[in-house]
Amino acid sequence: MTRICIVGAGHVGLVYGVAFALAGNEVVAADVDAKPIATLAKGTPTFFEPGLSKALRRALRTKRLSFTTNVVGASGKAKAIFLCVGTPSRPDGSIDTMYLEAAAKSVGEGIRATKGYSVVAVKSTVLPGTTDGIVRPALEATSGKAAGRDFGLCVNPEFLREGSALEDAIKPDRIVIGAFNRRSATALAPVYRGVRSPRLTTDLRTAEMIKYATNAFLATKVSFANELANLCDAFGGINVDAVVEGMGLDPRINPRFLKAGLGFGGSCFPKDVRALVAGGRARGYGSRVLRAVLELNDLQPLRAVELAEKAVGPLAGKRVAILGLSFKGGSDDVRESRAIPLAKALLERGASVVGYDPEANSAFKAAVPAVEIAPDLASALARADVCIVHNDWPQWRALKASHFSGMRGDVVVDGRRILRRGAMKGVRLEVLGG
Ligand code: UDX
Numbered sequence: 364m365t366r367i368c369i370v371g372a373g374h375v376g377l378v379y380g381v382a383f384a385l386a387g388n389e390v391v392a393a394d395v396d397a398k399p400i401a402t403l404a405k406g407t408p409t410f411f412e413p414g415l416s417k418a419l420r421r422a423l424r425t426k427r428l429s430f431t432t433n434v435v436g437a438s439g440k441a442k443a444i445f446l447c448v449g450t451p452s453r454p455d456g457s458i459d460t461m462y463l464e465a466a467a468k469s470v471g472e473g474i475r476a477t478k479g480y481s482v483v484a485v486k487s488t489v490l491p492g493t494t495d496g497i498v499r500p501a502l503e504a505t506s507g508k509a510a511g512r513d514f515g516l517c518v519n520p521e522f523l524r525e526g527s528a529l530e531d532a533i534k535p536d537r538i539v540i541g542a543f544n545r546r547s548a549t550a551l552a553p554v555y556r557g558v559r560s561p562r563l564t565t566d567l568r569t570a571e572m573i574k575y576a577t578n579a580f581l582a583t584k585v586s587f588a589n590e591l592a593n594l595c596d597a598f599g600g601i602n603v604d605a606v607v608e609g610m611g612l613d614p615r616i617n618p619r620f621l622k623a624g625l626g627f628g629g630s631c632f633p634k635d636v637r638a639l640v641a642g643g644r645a646r647g648y649g650s651r652v653l654r655a656v657l658e659l660n661d662l663q664p665l666r667a668v669e670l671a672e673k674a675v676g677p678l679a680g681k682r683v684a685i686l687g688l689s690f691k692g693g694s695d696d697v698r699e700s701r702a703i704p705l706a707k708a709l710l711e712r713g714a715s716v717v718g719y720d721p722e723a724n725s726a727f728k729a730a731v732p733a734v735e736i737a738p739d740l741a742s743a744l745a746r747a748d749v750c751i752v753h754n755d756w757p758q759w760r761a762l763k764a765s766h767f768s769g770m771r772g773d774v775v776v777d778g779r780r781i782l783r784r785g786a787m788k789g790v791r792l793e794v795l796g797g
Pocket of ligand 1: 526620628
């Protein structure tokens, strides 16, 4: 059992807080924002994540998880302190480390008077050099102690996917520990005792880069798949999934994360790739591959518009239904959802747009107020001239032609390649990628 303090009770902090508590550790999750802390302390998650609500209540019942707004006090009592605060994007794509620096200062204050050796681990996604250049000085200034000698300092990136975040935290596919020195790595190890996953110990900068490299590569895979889908459409008569299946049999490639669609969204991929490009630029390196990955991702939602226009002509005055508003199925998150540029492009063309999502309706309304939100699937499709399927909620896979019978038109654009073609008799299906 380790006494753990999590600083920042957002997506990452809460999921790890719950996971660490259920693994038998004593966890205090601290956040300067009193509102979410009060909600969480009552056992209600502040966002949708499958299984989290139950797991949070279970962790609270064990009394091994608690919440506080006192970051200084909580970090002073912990053996391992995880910094899980947000690193928002600036307009130029670079990341703002203001919250991280403030959190590190509070933690430094907290560990000032402690006697034992505690370890501070950065879980926030930060560019190489940030932990040593910003977090360490902040910790040392307020604690009056030296990193490595008096307290441990590590970078311990997270690889949580929304929708399976809890599982990813409990059974990670790898544990990467970037350590300031050997003693820091040793101090963090007990937290992951009992977790059977491959481990890699590196220096701080390498661990910081591993996180970006992972997300940049996965985003590149998605953009590659999307480019392939567009090429399949240009050649005609080729199904991109069959191509990916054939490619994926090459063990050097593997077929995962090559599902074509309308682009990648979410809180990580777009932000992290932009930050890496901006970070390279600031250091005199102009990215080529990653800039192209982002460029294609910006254009990809327009492919659904093109397919719709090809089928029904100009969209002005037409009613277009978008199924799926969150950035991916299984999530209520609309951050960087490709449904946002998709809806805006449709509105710009003079279409009226109605959207429906099993979880993300109100968040999407706030993001694009001009979109009408339907209370259910049937109302979204009623009188629609065209329907565009944007994300991959499992319920779309169950759809049959009869579900679309209330539409005025008969064109359905499958932007996620999720509908079962055999079940769509009588529907004019336009599938991205053949
Ligand atoms: C991602 C990483 O997977 C995770 O390791 C990291 O910690 C945070 O970012 P997440 O944002 O939850 O997780 O979503 P993910 O499932 O990776 O999908 C990202 C985007 O790519 C989504 O918009 C998804 O629809 C899209 N995608 C993914 C595809 O278009 N095709 C694919 O084959 C896979």
